[in-house]
Amino acid sequence: MIEVQDKQLEEILEDAISSLSINKVQLCSITKKIQPKNPVCFFEAARQIEKDRVFWTSTNDAFSIAGVGNAYDISANENRFQHMELKWKQVIDQAIIHNSFDVPGTGLVSLGGMDFDPKKDRTELWGDFPAIQFTVPEYMLTKYKENYYFTINVLAKKTDHPIQLANQLRDTERFLLTPIKAEKEKLRMLTTKVIAPEEWKKTVKKATEEIRHTSIDKIVLAREMRVKLNKNANIATILDQLLATQSNSFVFAFERNNNCFIGATPERLVKIENKQLLSTCLAGTAPRGKSETEDRQISNQLFHDEKNREEHDFVVQMIKKGLNKYCVNVHVPEEPTVYPLKNLQHLYTPVTGKLKAGYSIFDIVEQLHPTPALGGVPRNDAITFIRDYELLDRGWYGAPVGWLDSNDNGEFAVAIRSALIQNDEASLFAGCGVVKDSIPEAEFEETRIKFTPMLSVLGGES
Known part of the structure; x- marks a missing residue:
């Protein structure tokens, strides 16, 4: 591979x-x-050329990808993980890749997500988001540590003229790389509607009864809030605010037509870089305190709370068991730590290992999703209950979203703390883990707190 200068583009x-x-x-x-x-200015500039956009930032790693347009889409219905892996390998094998940088997230990169449960009946809400879809952007900006990279992915045809095509690509590149700041005017919420609150509490009660009388230990139930905004949302402005307020998070946006699935999730599912794997267990939740003293008290209560520790251990044991199949040198700390966010704090345990030869990030995603933090324990029984009784179509909420590149690097997070924005309206989603002693009102309050990160950037209050 050679380093590409502008004059080589035509060649x-x-x-x-x-x-x-x-x-x-x-x-x-x-x-x-x-x-x-x-990257946010790059994302905002793309709004002017009316192409779908994607955005990904790992705030702790100083890593960002912003993508514009669709050079190539991969989607699947049946056997979604196997089909996606096979198709992605075919795309890599057939593509011409000029990338001299051994940097994750450069070269041929695909970004996307999938349904939480492909067997759940779909609704019109998620009509623009296929059951699983990954996109190779036409133009992509990657920030890795202190360095920046620009990638053009073009689908060339026999009828294309190389000089004309190169000039068109350069014109778009110059436009996208010209600084354009997102508007600063904040959104205001005109109305909010909590979807079926009493029915949701009845479902929580039904879940506790199911847990008491079956072998199920935990069921995660989600609910929806619908909001009306004073104007069409500017996604770049929301990204700016999420980056400013939601540290220790993965900030993402996937745009399809006039819909955008956006969020700031603290929950990494898996990261693979140079065959080194990192997964994180994030389960057990408490609010932040209003003072340092109160914050420490809440943190200490969370660390010693039996329900939250049990909920957290479900996740740790499942991820450890799953990774042992695909990794060597799996390491899990003996105890969790408390992981602080702006509005919430969680119990946190990192799990590390080295990926065995012959396996990919899709194998890990299939093995781990859904974790007990988003589905329940045991997995299949909990998912069946959710499929039968939960009052919403989760779509991509609670599911893996992320990216992968042609050098076998990639990262997926669990799409929580998120919203599906449709011009001047949005659906927000939040969930909680139900166990045998759960109290519906308490679980309702926990989900109310979890709406806070997205409410705050949409002009509302918790």
Whole structure:
């Protein structure tokens, strides 16, 4: 691989086009290093060219990807993980990739997500989000530590003229890399509607009865809040606010037509970099205190709370068992720590290992999803209850979202603390773990707190 300079763009495209037969196309991926650019400004600039956008930031790792347009889409229905892995390998094998940088998230990268439960009946709410879909953006900005990279992914056709195509790509690149700041005017909520609160509490009660009389230990139930805004939401502005307020989180946005699934989740499912794997167990929740003293008291109560520790241990044991199948040198600390966020704090345990040869990040995602923090214990029985009795179509909420590259690096987080925005309306989602002694009113209050991160950036209060 050679480092790509602008003058080489025509040569790369000419070689790709000349090798094509009629009615064939060639995916070309071309990466270069650039001067620092704000990923949110890049994302905002893309609004002017009316293409779908994607955004991903791991705030703790100084890592961001902002993507524009769809050079290639991969979707599936049956055997979704196996099909996606096979198709992704085919895309990599057939693509021409010019990337001289050994940097995660550069070169050929695909970003996307999937349904929480592919067997759940779908509703119109998630109509623009396939059961599983990953997109290779046409233009992509990657920030890795202190360095920035720009990638063009173009689907070249036999009828394309290499010089004209190169000039078109450069024109769009210049436009996207010209600084454009997101508008600063904040949104206001005009109305909020909690969907079926009393029915939801009855479902919690039914879940506790199911747990007492069956082998189920835990069932996670989610609910929805619908809000009306004073104007169409500017997604870049919301991203800016999430980045400013939700530290220790993965900030994401997946745009499809006029819908955008956006959030700031603290829960990593899996990260793989150079075959080194990291998964995190995040379960057990409490609010932050209004003072340092109160915050420490709440943190200490959370750490010693039997219900929360039990809920957390469900997740730890499941992830440890799952990773032992695909990894060597699996390490799990003996006790959790308390992980602070702006509005909430959680019990947290990291799990590390090294991926065995012959396995991919899709194997890990399939093994771990859904964790007990989003589904329940045992998994299949809990999911069946959720499928039969939960009052909403989760869609991509609570499911893995993330990215993977052509060098076997990737990262997925669990899409909680999120909202599906549709112009001047939004659906917000929050869930909680129900066990045999759960009290419906207390669980309702826990989910109310979990709405806070998204409510705060949409102009509302908890």
